[in-house]
Amino acid sequence: MTTVQPGTTPDTTEPPQAPTEFDPDADSGPLERERNFRVVGQSPAHHDFVNKVRGTLLYAADWNLPGMIHGKVVRSDVGPAKIVRIDTSAAERLEGVVAVLTAADVPHNAIVEHASGGLGELTVEQPVLARDRVRYVGEPVAVVAAVDPETAAEAADLVDIDYEPLPGVYSAEDALAGDAPLVHDEGNVLVNWRLERGDLDAAFAKAAVVVENTYRTQHVEHAYMETEAGVGWLENDVVTLRVSTQVIEHAVEIAAILGLPQNQVRVIASYMGGGFGGKEDMTVEPYLALLVWRTRRPVRMIWSRQESILASTKRHPFVMHYRTAADEDGRILAVDADIIGDAGAYPCLSARVLFAAAALSTGPYRVPVLRTRSRAVFTNNVPTSAFRGFGAMQVVFAYESQIDAVATALGLDREEVRDRNYIAKGDLTAAGEPLTTAVAIAETRRAALESLGAPAEPSGPNKVVGRGFAGSMQPYGRTIWFRDHASAWVTLQPDGTLLIRSGVTDLGAGQAASLCQIASEILGVPLSDISVYIGDTALNPPAGGTFATRQLYMSGNAILRAARKLRDQLSTVAAKELGVPEDALVWADGMVRSENGDTGMSLPELVRAASEARVDTSVLTTWRARSGGFDPQKGQGNTFPDYTFGTHAAEVEVDLETGDVAVLKYAACHDVGRAINPIRVQGQIIGGAAQGIGYALMEDCVTDEGHPLSSLFADYLVPSSMDLPDIQVAVVESGEGRGPLNARGIGEPPIGPPAATIASAVEAAIGVRPKQLPITAERVLALLDERDRRQSTKEQQ
Amino acid sequence: MIRTQLTLSVNNREHEVWVRNDRTLLDVLHDDLGMPDVRYGCAEGVCGTCTVLLDGQPVSACTMYAVQAEGHEIVTLRGWSDPREDPHPLQKRFLERGASQCGFCTAGVLLTAATLAQRNPKATRDEIRHELVGNLCRCTGYQAIVDAVEDYLRAPTEQAAERGEAQ
Numbered sequence: 001m002t003t004v005q006p007g008t009t010p011d012t013t014e015p016p017q018a019p020t021e022f023d024p025d026a027d028s029g030p031l032e033r034e035r036n037f038r039v040v041g042q043s044p045a046h047h048d049f050v051n052k053v054r055g056t057l058l059y060a061a062d063w064n065l066p067g068m069i070h071g072k073v074v075r076s077d078v079g080p081a082k083i084v085r086i087d088t089s090a091a092e093r094l095e096g097v098v099a100v101l102t103a104a105d106v107p108h109n110a111i112v113e114h115a116s117g118g119l120g121e122l123t124v125e126q127p128v129l130a131r132d133r134v135r136y137v138g139e140p141v142a143v144v145a146a147v148d149p150e151t152a153a154e155a156a157d158l159v160d161i162d163y164e165p166l167p168g169v170y171s172a173e174d175a176l177a178g179d180a181p182l183v184h185d186e187g188n189v190l191v192n193w194r195l196e197r198g199d200l201d202a203a204f205a206k207a208a209v210v211v212e213n214t215y216r217t218q219h220v221e222h223a224y225m226e227t228e229a230g231v232g233w234l235e236n237d238v239v240t241l242r243v244s245t246q247v248i249e250h251a252v253e254i255a256a257i258l259g260l261p262q263n264q265v266r267v268i269a270s271y272m273g274g275g276f277g278g279k280e281d282m283t284v285e286p287y288l289a290l291l292v293w294r295t296r297r298p299v300r301m302i303w304s305r306q307e308s309i310l311a312s313t314k315r316h317p318f319v320m321h322y323r324t325a326a327d328e329d330g331r332i333l334a335v336d337a338d339i340i341g342d343a344g345a346y347p348c349l350s351a352r353v354l355f356a357a358a359a360l361s362t363g364p365y366r367v368p369v370l371r372t373r374s375r376a377v378f379t380n381n382v383p384t385s386a387f388r389g390f391g392a393m394q395v396v397f398a399y400e401s402q403i404d405a406v407a408t409a410l411g412l413d414r415e416e417v418r419d420r421n422y423i424a425k426g427d428l429t430a431a432g433e434p435l436t437t438a439v440a441i442a443e444t445r446r447a448a449l450e451s452l453g454a455p456a457e458p459s460g461p462n463k464v465v466g467r468g469f470a471g472s473m474q475p476y477g478r479t480i481w482f483r484d485h486a487s488a489w490v491t492l493q494p495d496g497t498l499l500i501r502s503g504v505t506d507l508g509a510g511q512a513a514s515l516c517q518i519a520s521e522i523l524g525v526p527l528s529d530i531s532v533y534i535g536d537t538a539l540n541p542p543a544g545g546t547f548a549t550r551q552l553y554m555s556g557n558a559i560l561r562a563a564r565k566l567r568d569q570l571s572t573v574a575a576k577e578l579g580v581p582e583d584a585l586v587w588a589d590g591m592v593r594s595e596n597g598d599t600g601m602s603l604p605e606l607v608r609a610a611s612e613a614r615v616d617t618s619v620l621t622t623w624r625a626r627s628g629g630f631d632p633q634k635g636q637g638n639t640f641p642d643y644t645f646g647t648h649a650a651e652v653e654v655d656l657e658t659g660d661v662a663v664l665k666y667a668a669c670h671d672v673g674r675a676i677n678p679i680r681v682q683g684q685i686i687g688g689a690a691q692g693i694g695y696a697l698m699e700d701c702v703t704d705e706g707h708p709l710s711s712l713f714a715d716y717l718v719p720s721s722m723d724l725p726d727i728q729v730a731v732v733e734s735g736e737g738r739g740p741l742n743a744r745g746i747g748e749p750p751i752g753p754p755a756a757t758i759a760s761a762v763e764a765a766i767g768v769r770p771k772q773l774p775i776t777a778e779r780v781l782a783l784l785d786e787r788d789r790r791q792s793t794k795e796q797q
Numbered sequence: 798m799i800r801t802q803l804t805l806s807v808n809n810r811e812h813e814v815w816v817r818n819d820r821t822l823l824d825v826l827h828d829d830l831g832m833p834d835v836r837y838g839c840a841e842g843v844c845g846t847c848t849v850l851l852d853g854q855p856v857s858a859c860t861m862y863a864v865q866a867e868g869h870e871i872v873t874l875r876g877w878s879d880p881r882e883d884p885h886p887l888q889k890r891f892l893e894r895g896a897s898q899c900g901f902c903t904a905g906v907l908l909t910a911a912t913l914a915q916r917n918p919k920a921t922r923d924e925i926r927h928e929l930v931g932n933l934c935r936c937t938g939y940q941a942i943v944d945a946v947e948d949y950l951r952a953p954t955e956q957a958a959e960r961g962e963a964q
Contacts (some may be wrong), residue, residue: 035962045892052900053888055834055874060900062833149824150798150817223935225838225846225901273836273901274935305839508899508936558879570814690938713839721929721939726922 005766012587028557029743031564038588039521040741043679046513046527048506054698060229060244060270065298068231071284071291072152072301074142074159075311079706080181080380081163083141091144092160096151099295100159102142103131106290107259111282113186115583116351117481119189119632121376123474124184126346126383128257128286134163135183135345136382138311138704143287145299159197168380170705172342173319175377185379190376191351193358195430195635198369202336207325211405215398215527216772217755219342219354219701220315221386223718226273227308228283233293233298235266238538239289242268246279246505247545251537253282254289256288269505269535276691277386278312278508279549297480306711313385314701316341316353316376320398326406330417335402337361339395341384343376348385350376352479356391359639362430363399364473365421370430372635378707386547388691392474393752400470400756401769414760415445418471433628434634435643437673437744438736441471444669445647451667451728452649462656465664468760472752475640476745477625477738484625484641486554487541488562490519491618492570495528495591496603503543504555505535509747510680511551515559517676518740522563524587525603541620549745552676553641556740558623566619573610577601622699642738644745646670648689648753652761655722656784659777661697663764669730669755673737673744681746686727688750694719696755699775803867807832808876814863822866826873834874834904838933845932848905849873855909855931856929857931874904877911887911887949894945898936906932910946918950925950 051057088100093504103109110125130141142159148151156531167181174180175188182188206211230243239258248267255265272279284301289322289702291299303312323336343350358374407417423429424439449469458465478484489501500519506512529682533540543555570592571582578601580594581670591601601609609616651665652724668689676682698717702709710716737744763769798817805812807830814829826835826849829892835858838846842860850872861927878885884892887910897903906929913920920928925946929939 043895048900049892049895049897050884052897052903053891053907054878054884055899055904056880058833059836061827061837064828064831150819225844225899225933225935227837272899274899276935302837305841305844508901679941682939683895683898686938687936690940691935713841713843718933718935719938720933721926721943724938724940726940727938728941730869796823 014455022199028560028738028740028742033583034522037521037525039517040470041363041675041678043677044527046510046516048513051601055111057271059226059273059366060231060242061302062233063242064766065231065233068298068300069145069147069295070149070152071143071287071299072156073140073287074144074156076130076139076141078134078163078165078579079137080166080168081134082132082214083165084162084164085132086142087160088142090160091155094151094155094158096147097144097155098147098297099145099291100131100142100155101290101294103127103129104329105294106257108257111253113347113349113503115347115349116191116355117479119630121347121351122186124186124190125349126289134519135382138382139345140287141536143290145291145295161638162261168706170379170381172340172377172379175379175413176340183380188378190347190378191354193355193374193632195358195370195372197432197636198334200334200336200369200371200429203369204325207333208328209409210323210325210369211402211409212323213401213405215320215401217318217394217397218773219317219384220387220695221701221716222276222278222312223716224274224278224770227303227305228279228312229302230284230288231298231300232288234292234296238264238266239292240266240268241285241288243285243288244272244279245283245285246272246275246502246507246547247536248505248537249542249545250282250285257286258289266538271506272508276388276548279389280386280545281313283312288365290458305713309716310708310712311382313348313383315387316343316350316384316394318357318394320395322398322402323405324402326410328410330406330410330412330420332365332367332421335362335367338370339372339374341376341391342379342381344379344381344383346383348383350384353386353391355393355479356475357395359390359429359431360380360473360475361399363396364423364439364471364645366423366427367430372430378738381703388748388750389474390548390748393463395472395754396472397759397773401759401771404760404763406659418445428641431630433638437642437738438734439645440649440671440732440734441645444467444645444671445471447669447730447732448647448649448667451730452651452665453635454662456651458653463653464765465651465653466761466763466765467649467651468757468764469647470753470756470760471645471647472749473645474641474749475643477553477641478548478550479531480628480638480641481630483627484544484550484554485622486543486558487620488558489541489620489624490513490559490562490566492603494604494607495609496525498523498525500530500532500559501540502532502534502539502555503537504551505546507546509684510677511546514552514676515555516558518559519563520586522560522567522587526590529590549747549749552743553624554625554737555744558621558741560740561623562619562621565621569615569619570606570610570766573613573615574601574606577609579732605660642744644670644672644749646749646753648757650757650761652758652765654762654765654780659780659784661758661775661780663725663758665694666693666725667728668750670746670749671732671734671744672746673739674730674735676741676743681731682729683727684746685750689754690719690724692754693724695773696758697774765768772783801864803863804872805863805866807871808873809910816863818862818864820863821859822861822863824905825863826858826944830961832873832875834903836885846902847855848908850877850912852910853912855912855942876909886953886955887914890948894941894948895944896937896941896947902932902934906934906942914953918953922947931942
């Protein structure tokens, strides 16, 4: 990984609104005396790495309790249908079966998601277990528990359900038709977001060029290696669930389902075997909770891989219709975008995903006039929800393709067109909010393109090579009107070791470890002396879930604040003991000492002195993100706290006979503000790019009227070690980010650019732009046919 | 379902188990013998998450019945490298390279890589990628894993690494 020095930020024209000045020393930035980092910027092997590599980490399924029974969800094997009759008697009679539960057994049979935060989405309930109607193949209808998993599976098969089929609708476009069957009585459009600014018609009228295209993307499986799993039990009458989840805060929804007070449900998150957004909604939780509550026994539930592929939430397929107007120099005058996302049969987080799509619909470009409409539409497909990139990644494929199309139409260089249009600090986003931190996207582009090196020659006669690139802008942190906050609790122990308690959940990206690293930097406690306890609604202060690339930003800032507070309150003690001014104390290596090292004390000595001076050695604090409002009528307002920018570049070889696309070279560069842990940053960038390459070229959940053509893992192709080239990574550290010590989030951003990057490279190779994902060999052959037809028509003229 | 009494040799210890004949080796190792380092991934033999060594060869424990494993030597990650002892040099290279993110695939990947190192200590980068094709990883993009295996093959012992032969 290389680090690129950012250039100066381009001057901005007068911003319509005064931006909040970015002050690196205020709040999240390093203080003057913290600037010589000792721990931040290093890549130590944390506790989680060690446990994973040694095989000692206990995931959700690795939990066993005396008398534990095994749960299994009974799922609909048909699409939209009325439930005529459910006969559970045969299942109940099977030896070893402990419980068979249906809708009638659920105290409050509804999950209601207000994903938009009350800004105009339909209120649609999702039953925990379907009552009288199912809406998609795989919908839960009953849940069973038995003494072993084999018996539970047998019992699930014995639950006899009669259905009467109902008409269905299987694409968002079809669901918008006036005569489309209603997925919910409330209507098929879950939410309709609109962003508008300026006079669109006037802007299009004066354009030198208008490019208009429709882009289509597919259902994608998260395919985390650990399927949905958990174990639940009753402890002191508290329903306790230890599950693989990104969001322990679902405890309150579980309490509502069971009709219990919120203090009677506890959720513990195990370290996840991957999540990528797929464990942001509840998975096994309501079923485990019901079984625990009804049987009063410990229950384990693990979804099989095939069940996960059948019924877990997917990435939204988008249809994106874009019209882009530009002047003769390639300056964008206006964008008119219409985005529809297939929400599947229930709301989940679709309202928010389509909001992110709208807010990011114009990408990292200055667009003076715009009209974006973004709708989440119900269908009888499997529900779609959060997935790394969260609506802001699908649109990259469209907006980057449009910029290339403008360049092509005007005969201009693709880089030059971007340089003329990149958004800069102080410019307005699509939602009309000024950017408040540096935009170093041009640097990321130069670094990514440079990393590709000299172009390769085609490896054979029927092969062509092409090079492309694409950039993106991805928010980090929750939508701003949710008034986000995170708490952290640090305690210095009598022996000088440190405890960190945080409600953060760990996806494997080092969410817990980064807290240790920041606390170690501030308090000088060696990493080996820090223990971190996470993901428990009972014992940890709430951190909010791990999603939206928010945990380094939120909990990172919370731990920074907590550690600084603890240091400040102990500084009074140390200053007095050592006779050194408070701000001249150095906290390092388990010691507090003067700058010249003449005098100092160990942390155990400090804790003793603090105890005598009646000063607390523990701090619990909350960090609050800045908040704001959004006006859904005007379509302008506050959206996200900040963004991470980056560019990827690729060289591909297209086989003209087979249509196969091979990625020969790939490079990725993002501005991460400051790399807290470079190896983890690099890991996120490579891993995100790899997932994005899978999205671009191979991944697709193919269905026929809502029925998956296969639910086998063998048929859902995720990239293997043979499908990916070595990815060259560069980072820019602009020193401006709203995360702790000026870091920016990097979890989601790297998955944005790959599809547009590869489409751009394929176009460079064959002269036709792929507008539908994935770019399979069949689709490339179809594009080549289209090209040949066009050429022969031209020749005939 | 017929049950059978078996003696399984796992990590140099004999275990007596009484299992349904349709119980997979994976379920017996993970649930009956309490070995969390052998994990469920797909039950199709596709992802390699549940990889164990059977007479020294990597196999998917999900596509074998436990009854088929009797008479064979089974080694899991924790048998290959005891967590009470120093990490194996290959594990150290994984730590240095950040070759594990969520860690769910890591046990299988390590065992596959370890057998490659035995069979083909001079494996090239492409050969390493080829060998790992049966171990899916959704987090790392494989690159750090390939780097770690390559580091290990270039300097398989700690002494060699310290002498700088890795360069």
